[in-house]
Amino acid sequence: MEERILFEDNHLIVITKRAGELVQGDQTGDIPLAESVKAYLKKKYNKPGAVYLGVVHRLDRPTSGVVLFAKTSKALSRLNEQFKNRIPKKTYWAIVPKEFADKKGILCHWMTRNTKQNKSKAHINEVPNSKLAKLQYQRVKDLDHYCLLEINLETGRHHQIRAQLSSVGFPIQGDLKYGAPRSNKDGSISLHARCLEVEHPVTKKALVFTSDPQRVGIWKAVLSD
Numbered sequence: 001m002e003e004r005i006l007f008e009d010n011h012l013i014v015i016t017k018r019a020g021e022l023v024q025g026d027q028t029g030d031i032p033l034a035e036s037v038k039a040y041l042k043k044k045y046n047k048p049g050a051v052y053l054g055v056v057h058r059l060d061r062p063t064s065g066v067v068l069f070a071k072t073s074k075a076l077s078r079l080n081e082q083f084k085n086r087i088p089k090k091t092y093w094a095i096v097p098k099e100f101a102d103k104k105g106i107l108c109h110w111m112t113r114n115t116k117q118n119k120s121k122a123h124i125n126e127v128p129n130s131k132l133a134k135l136q137y138q139r140v141k142d143l144d145h146y147c148l149l150e151i152n153l154e155t156g157r158h159h160q161i162r163a164q165l166s167s168v169g170f171p172i173q174g175d176l177k178y179g180a181p182r183s184n185k186d187g188s189i190s191l192h193a194r195c196l197e198v199e200h201p202v203t204k205k206a207l208v209f210t211s212d213p214q215r216v217g218i219w220k221a222v223l224s225d
Contacts, residue, residue, distance in 0.1 A: 001040040006209045011075040011202050012068065013037060013053075016211040019064040019188030024055050037069055057083060060159065062174070065092070065193025066211045070201070078201035083156070089197040092151040092161055094137075095190035095218055096170040100147055104138040107164045111157045119177060120159040122167035133157045133164060143221050146173055150194070161191060173218065190218060 007014040015037060017023065022032040038051040054076030056068045070076035082088055109122035110130035123130060134154040141148040151161055159178075165171060166178035172191050174184035184190065192213040200207055213219040 001036060006066065006211060007207070011070065011072055011200070013041070013071055014066060014068050014196075014209045017059055017064055017067045017193075018214065019062055019186065022061055023058040023067055033067065034069065041071070054079075056080065057156075059193055060162070060189075060191075062187060062189040063191045063193065064188065064211075064213055066196045066209050067193070068196060068198065068209070075201040079198065082199060082201075086155070087199060089195070090153045090156070090193065091195035092153070093192045093194045093213070093222070094149045094151055094161060094165065095143070095146045095173045095222070096149060096165055097173075098142065098145055098147050100139065100149070100170045102137075102139065104136070106134065106136050107168065108132070108134045109164055109167060111160065111163065113158050120157065120163040122163045131155075131157055133160050135161065135164060141222060143218065146190075146218065148222055162189070184217060186216070188217075192219075 004016045005013065006016060015033065017033055022030055024034050025032045034053055034055055038053050042051045052071065054070035056070055056076065056079045059065060059067060070079055109124065110126045111120050111122055111133040112127060112130045113120045122133065132155060136152045137149045139147055140150045153160065162172055162175055162178045171179040172189050174180055175189040176183050195208065195210045197208045212223060215223055
């Protein structure tokens with residue numbers, strides 16, 4: 001766990017989540033990252049009782065990247081307020097087919113969510129029960145058959161990046177749920193939460209947390225010079 005910690009103080013702990021990990025428990029019963037972090041804190045600080053850890057935000061299970069947890073209830077409530085007001089900046093890396101033509105641009109859709117299927121759909125026009133979804137993208141690297149997009153989220157909708165890229169014909173590599181032709185061997189999708197910028201809930205200092213994806217699969221090519 002220690003090698004995955006990007007930052008820790010009395011109020012926060014920031015971890016690089018691996019693809020395939022749950023952030024918070026679900027019906028699968030698999031041990032989530034939050035419980036692993038609690039176990040780490042309990043051992044590190046020799047805490048006799050229960051360890052408090054607040055889940056501030058989540059990443060999809062097949063996605064990797066920066067995850068922020070609160071170590072106190074005060075920090076959690078203040079961070080929740082930041083996320084509610086869209087103050088944090090979230091930057092992602094996504095790998096899509098090389099035919100993606102634009103160097104940079106904006107995607108704007110209206111999103112609906114199917115909770116039974118755990119899937120979202122991006123609509124061009126507003127439809128009943130839809131929410132506005134907006135992101136900015138920039139093509140930052142070309143690979144043999146794919147390209148790397150850097151994405152800045154302006155909204156935080158369920159499966160937003162996955163659904164929006166799929167709706168314009170370029171599903172993320174490995175994302176079978178949203179139309180990719182093949183899965184990745186490890187069950188991941190090639191989407192990584194690269195950077196998170198927040199205001200410290202107590203000191204008010206601007207914090208920037210950045211994480212590289214694991215050097216596996218296509219990410220090796222992304223991280224090579």
